[in-house]
Amino acid sequence: MNFWQHCKAWLATATALPDSTLHALAGMLVLLAAAVVLRRVPWDWRAWGVLLALELANETYDMLNPASGEDRLGASLHDLWLTMLCPTLLVLLVPMLIRRAASRDRVEQPLE
Secondary structure (H helix, E strand, O other): OOHHHHHHHHHHHHHOOOHHHHHHHHHHHHHHHHHHHHOOOOOOHHHHHHHHHHHHHHHHHHHHOHHHOOOOHHHHHHHHHHHHHHHHHHHHHHHHHHHHHHHHHHHHOOOO
């Protein structure tokens, strides 16, 4: 077992969380970290792109290492879906909600 696989196995054991939960949490944490490093809001497409690139690299690595036990395409697509779901919803929905709130504020201002 190499270093990256060992780190993932240790994290799963230490937290006692299922793999699917770890993927969802890791997706959000990496998105937030990318936003901080890029000095952008978390719903910026650039932070989402960093997350996508890192997750694709992780899943490619898993697919190329049969010893990991994660070398099936279906499992990798499932992990990709779990990791990217919440960040994708954030990127798609937050800007829409911000625009909606801003337009509502403009309508509700009294005329002077």
